[in-house]
Amino acid sequence: MDQDDSKAEGKAQKAADAKDLHRAVREAGESELDRPAGALFWSGLAAGIAIHSSLIAEGALHAGLPEAPWRELVTALGYPVGFLVVILGRMQLFTESTITAMLPLVTRPSGWALQRTLRLWGIVLFANLIGTALAAAMVAGGALGNPEIREAMIAVSAGILELNGWQTFINAIPAGFLIAVVAWILPNGRNQAFWIILAITYVIAIAGFSHSIVGADETFLLVFTGKVTVEQAVFGLMLPAILGNLVGGAGLFTLLAHGQVQGETPDQP
Template identity: 65%
Template sequence: MADSPPADRADHDDDLKAADARELHRTVREAGEDEMRRPARSLFWSGLAAGIAISTSLLTEAALHRALPDTPWRELVAALGYPIGFLIVILGRMQLFTESTITAMLPLVTRPSGRAAMATLRLWGIVLFANLIGTAIAGYAIAHGIIGDAALREAALAVSDKITELSAGRTIVNAIPAGFLIAIVAWVLPNAREQSFWVILAFTYALTIAGFSHSVVGSAEAFTLMFAGRIDLAQTLGGLIAPAVLGNLIGGAGIFALLAHAQVRGEMTETPS
């Protein structure tokens, strides 16, 4: 049987893990503080760009869906197109609502105040609004054949139809793990800079093959269906987008961010900025 590591070495390893966790918490928290200090105009244009760019997830997935034969494995291969939009947005440092659930939440739970709450809500509101305008523009372009040909449009509608299979309540539940997974991406990226591509690819691919609901990509799908006449505005906003937003918030800000903060709360000695 292998010898157990010396007690002092084990204690040292535990100290390093605690220090790493505190440093990661500080890095992500300060990133959120920087985002909340940005002018509203900057947040809006970055969020708008992200909304348009994230729609490439739908387009790439639709292109693969169109090119592949109708087999049981088609969805698994077509799902490889889903991470493309996330790679563009996250590596391009654009403002994505679900990524900001944890970065904006950590400053609030570290130093709760009315001012911090308003700053968090301001960031979320501007970024989400801009993301949705961007996905609405992309959805209109896809539905009306401005982007791609008729075959790509039909493939995009076929891919998007899956989101209508869930009720509003089921969409909320289905969106919780999606918010949790994207919050994990935002949490681990500072320690995985050289592996950022693979981290984003792995987590977002897992998200889509599991069938979880992401509010921003899902809004691109919902707007595409709406502009194609498949669903109405009430179902688009109230039945699909709003439940996904709520579920993502619960998973990202309500569960993962609080857990990430709880693991270091008792060890924090610095005064939050």
């Protein structure tokens, strides 16, 4: 191997710095902003349905485990399943798009960028919610899972009722922040993507943080089984989680991530 090849290989193996990560995530966001509305919707719908696998896995674990102090910690191992399917499958998840869509906007602020960001969020969030509602309706109607797992899924979902609207909002901020962290570090750890997603989403689960899309899945299941009213579902559970995720991901983390390259030239290779 000659000297030039050795340098090229060393450069390829070198971890990206904050500036490189900023550019990689921002370019991914720019590609998402340019995607047709139909493509965003169908990808978001698939993500909403696929994220339901988290609740299925948690329900199956919960149903198969005995009552014990460690039961919730083991049940939480099912939580990352949906995120692994959605993120590795490159589907559109609302919380992941909070940072990818925001970086182009904060880098080159314009009315066009703002409009495209709001368009992206609106389409993906709407599609994610429809997907979770469809999946939850199938479980509530008995089309998915056996009765034991169905009851376990309802029991797992009922955990979100322990928080009021304000507490849900506060708990959603770190969840939004951590999912933004996943989007930020994946370009630097593609070979470890499985473990990165697993570790971070497991932390969200065991800490009891509120994720808007998984929470929406749980909320729809509780609505369809008569455990909560529609008003409580929208204003006490889903809306606070959505706003909290936005604050944590699009707000706090984006500002910190973008601040790392202030005074530098993120557009320069």
